[in-house]
Amino acid sequence: MKAQHPTEIRLAAYADGELKRGERREIERHLERCAQCQAELAGLRALSVRLREFALPEGVGRDLWQRVQQRLPERRTEMQPAPGGFLRWLLPVGLVASNVVLQAALIVALGLWALDSLGILDWRTLATAWLPAGVQLPHLSPDEAIAHLLSWLVAAPLGPGFSALTQVWGVDVSPLFSWLMPGALAVIASVGLALLYLSWLLAYWRSQTHAASPDALRLSRKGASQWIT
Amino acid sequence: MVARSQQGDKEAFTELVRRYQRLAISIAYRMSGDAMLAEDAAQEAFLRAWQRLASFEHRGAGSFRAWLCRIVTNMTTDLLRKAHLTAPMEALSLPGGVCPDEAHLRQEQAQAVQAAILRLPEASRATLILREYEGLSYREISEALGIPMGTVMSRLNYARNRLREELASQQVSESAS
Ligand SMILES: [Zn+2]
Numbered sequence: 001m002k003a004q005h006p007t008e009i010r011l012a013a014y015a016d017g018e019l020k021r022g023e024r025r026e027i028e029r030h031l032e033r034c035a036q037c038q039a040e041l042a043g044l045r046a047l048s049v050r051l052r053e054f055a056l057p058e059g060v061g062r063d064l065w066q067r068v069q070q071r072l073p074e075r076r077t078e079m080q081p082a083p084g085g086f087l088r089w090l091l092p093v094g095l096v097a098s099n100v101v102l103q104a105a106l107i108v109a110l111g112l113w114a115l116d117s118l119g120i121l122d123w124r125t126l127a128t129a130w131l132p133a134g135v136q137l138p139h140l141s142p143d144e145a146i147a148h149l150l151s152w153l154v155a156a157p158l159g160p161g162f163s164a165l166t167q168v169w170g171v172d173v174s175p176l177f178s179w180l181m182p183g184a185l186a187v188i189a190s191v192g193l194a195l196l197y198l199s200w201l202l203a204y205w206r207s208q209t210h211a212a213s214p215d216a217l218r219l220s221r222k223g224a225s226q227w228i229t
Numbered sequence: 230m231v232a233r234s235q236q237g238d239k240e241a242f243t244e245l246v247r248r249y250q251r252l253a254i255s256i257a258y259r260m261s262g263d264a265m266l267a268e269d270a271a272q273e274a275f276l277r278a279w280q281r282l283a284s285f286e287h288r289g290a291g292s293f294r295a296w297l298c299r300i301v302t303n304m305t306t307d308l309l310r311k312a313h314l315t316a317p318m319e320a321l322s323l324p325g326g327v328c329p330d331e332a333h334l335r336q337e338q339a340q341a342v343q344a345a346i347l348r349l350p351e352a353s354r355a356t357l358i359l360r361e362y363e364g365l366s367y368r369e370i371s372e373a374l375g376i377p378m379g380t381v382m383s384r385l386n387y388a389r390n391r392l393r394e395e396l397a398s399q400q401v402s403e404s405a406s
Contacts, residue, residue, distance in 0.1 A: 009382045018367050047393055051361050053339040060264045061254035061271055065246040068275045072239050
């Protein structure tokens with residue numbers, strides 16, 4: 001009983017040593033009895049031998065590594081941050097600066113509020129000392145003043161500006177709105193800045209710690225290629 | 230060595246180039262049949278590899294070889310298209326001390342093989358070269374060319390059948406003349 005001939009592809013896989021042991025045995029058993037497949041296999045092997053005639057000319061590319069090596073520094077210098085590097089620093093520096101300003105304003109507002117509530121400092125005297133003469137301060141009762149100071153705490157530093165403006169222009173806004181609005185603005189601004197700064201810091205830290213940093217290389221290469229093109 | 234090169238170690242990368250330059254040249258030469266173009270393609274391929282090393286994911290032994298094969302075949306195909314070359318013939322170097330007739334015959338046979346390979350479509354040519362000349366496994370070829378194993382086998386089968394036909398008809402016409 002003669003088993004079916006293996007397909008051309010299967011026979012080639014056998015010749016290429018790509019079959020598992022069991023499959024290999026199966027083919028070998030078939031080959032023992034099938035002259036046709038033996039001829040096919042011989043044809044495949046003869047082709048492989050024949051293909052050797054297309055030889056690589058001697059000496060071609062023997063010093064290739066030297067030429068590649070010579071061109072590597074060239075790429076390396078391309079990797080040095082180009083003038084674009086200044087712009088890359090502007091963003092994080094700006095973020096840090098604005099964050100510092102926000103935090104400082106918050107701390108000052110908090111301090112003022114604390115001093116005022118302890119009765120150590122009268123905000124009215126302090127304000128007149130800082131403002132140019134002739135500027136009229138709104139007449140606020142101590143309660144109102146404390147309420148404003150409280151809103152400073154939440155709203156620093158946008159809160160006082162907003163509250164002051166509504167007073168200067170005599171705009172009548174609902175107390176809830178005047179309470180929430182500056183606070184929300186300030187919170188959104190500071191949280192947004194803090195997040196941006198943190199993400200930048202994380203990215204920077206990652207690129208520094210990741211083993212001489214493929215990331216950093218990629219980043220600076222990108223910058224460099226933009227500069228060159 | 231690969232990991233060190235990925236970290237930007239030029240010496241390690243140069244060692245990699247030294248180790249794989251023959252492979253790269255061999256593929257590029259068999260793809261193009263042009264020694265000059267092959268050297269250019271191999272050189273550019275290594276420089277591209279250097280640039281892209283960061284994005285290369287090491288998946289065990291042999292994966293760098295497959296990755297490099299891919300870059301070399303792509304680069305050679307690019308250069309071939311750019312040069313609009315239909316694979317020109319180049320005089321093959323011959324071992325000395327062979328009598329002229331024999332040398333002549335050998336050269337003709339070699340040129341016939343070269344011409345037949347260069348007439349193959351690029352896709353099956355690359356598959357055949359990686360298997361027959363570089364000894365890559367089907368899996369490595371599939372990885373290098375980004376094609377399924379089944380496609381590797383069918384392209385290989387197509388290439389071999391065509392080569393056998395062409396080389397057989399060549400011999401028939403030679404013996405007839
Ligand atoms: Zn059979």
